[in-house]
Amino acid sequence: MTAAQDSGATKVGPDTAAPTNRAGAGAGAEDQMDAPMPVRPWWQRLAQDPAALVAAAVLVIIVVCAIAAPLIAPHDPFASSRAVMQPPVWTDRGNWLHPMGTDGQGRDMLSRLFYGTRLTLIIGVVSVAVGGILGSLMGLMAAFRPALDPWVMRLVDVMLSFPAILLGLALVAVLGPGAGPVIVALAIATIPDCARIARSIAMSIMKQEYIEAGRALGLSNAALFSRYLLRNCISSIMIFISLRFGQIILIGAALSFLGLGARPPTAELGMMAAQGRDFLLFAPHIAVIPSVLIFVIVLSANVLGDALRDVLDPRLRS
């Protein structure tokens, strides 16, 4: 067993706690009966954590800005102007025409930030979603059909042995730089961790009596899988995936920073930071603002993910 597997097993022991039954039809009644007092809904508990509230608000604002980029961007993100390397508005030489200043080619930073955030988020969301779905299905199948288990787990072991960034490098070497290869690499990198966590969550649910009851009722495998297993696993898996989101964004941005991700003139936050590298001395804002924005996105995602996990599924706490 690898180190990775060991720690996965300790994270979610198969019999550490009852399954999460929020979505489970009828199955939650038993657990709630021996709860000493009525549990408040999760959003109320989450609302008591000020850090989580701030993080959620920040993320919502950033996502809305990214989606609405074409509507709210004050300038064309690709159009150069003669105002090259103009500093942001809060410095002496700044003005409101370009609130975040301009980059080395005189392009409006604010507009590029909107578009850049959009691409950065798309890369992160698509790869985490694709990798998360594939990985979770693998893990669930391994738990549902024990005959498949050893094969799936060996495959996961092999996949865990490739760091995401290496996979990205290899794919980019073959396919050429671009957002596509980065998404594929990040999606593949998300699969093994998700498969492991989904498997261990699903294994604990497969031991529950209602699964046996479902079998006894003569439910088909498909119904058992989708109505009994999947529904009871899905929230825990979603939380785990949200915890991975920040890391995936960071790796994607790093690949773009190295010139292996999104191609110019597209705006992507990591690439924008790389373009500002040469002007660090005269116009630090070109590199600093996109980097800080990545930091804010990842920090908010991490803080919110941690808080959601504590509220919804403390079993995942390592």
Next chain:
Amino acid sequence: MMSQIANRLLISIPVLFGVLVLGFGLLILVPGDPAIVMAGPTASPDVVAAVREEMGLDEPVVVQFFSYLGRVLQGDLGRSLISNKTVLSELLAAIGPTAELMFACLIWSVPLGIALGTLAAVFRGGLIDRAIMAFSVAGVSLPIFFICLMMIQFFGVKWQLLPFIGRGGPLWTVEGLRHIALPALSLGAIFIGPVARMTRSSVLEVLKLDHVRTARAKGLSETRVILRHGLRNALIPVITLIGLQAGYLVGGAVVTESIFSYPGIGRLAVGAILSSDFPLAQGAILILALGFILINLIVDILYALLDPRVQT
């Protein structure tokens, strides 16, 4: 324990095989005709045909793969398309600096992370704990390239304290140390957070155990209880964490080396990919993947040696 190690070695075999398939794929799946890519765009048709023959590109893929395997096992990874040196010699020149960088990164960041994590556990729930945990969440959220750029901006350019381009020499020379300082500080910075977090939860876990209560009941001082009975047992999960983080170490080294123009494997890989030097890219990725497997193997063996419970 021996069976544990043997088991671990057995798992490494399919992984190694996968790595070799990847390296082979990098050479075969290149855009366009690999023979033309190898021979260079200006080569005459005769040269291309000779290269095709030499590389065995007219053979079936399976035969090609096994001859590739044979060549790799003999240390023949091909020649760089740009420098025309053998890939092996390029890799051998870069492997030392990368190992030095990783060593220089871990040597300060892991002890600091363990110290911070222990402090946080001891003052659980207090101001120190919350400050350290906030710092570590912020640390894992920072893009590594931003840390590098800020190091260059302040220590390199503004205060002119340390050099920030290239490598000054071996680690034991003054120039070598001065040059490796900023890359090692940047790379280590992303490591402190996870180590501190893991140490904290692990120490908290151990302090609940019976033997710690016994130690306290014996009247040992609190420092002694925490250091001898708590931390010592808490370090085992921390070691596995280092194995889990090896991917970030390798990835971080790629970024750090590129930014500081540090002549290691990571910069070699990125440079080779950006200049379509496929044989060199293949070699560099192979070595990085091997390094990753090796780090994990060492960590697992250490784990088995340190924790007697693994033996069962």
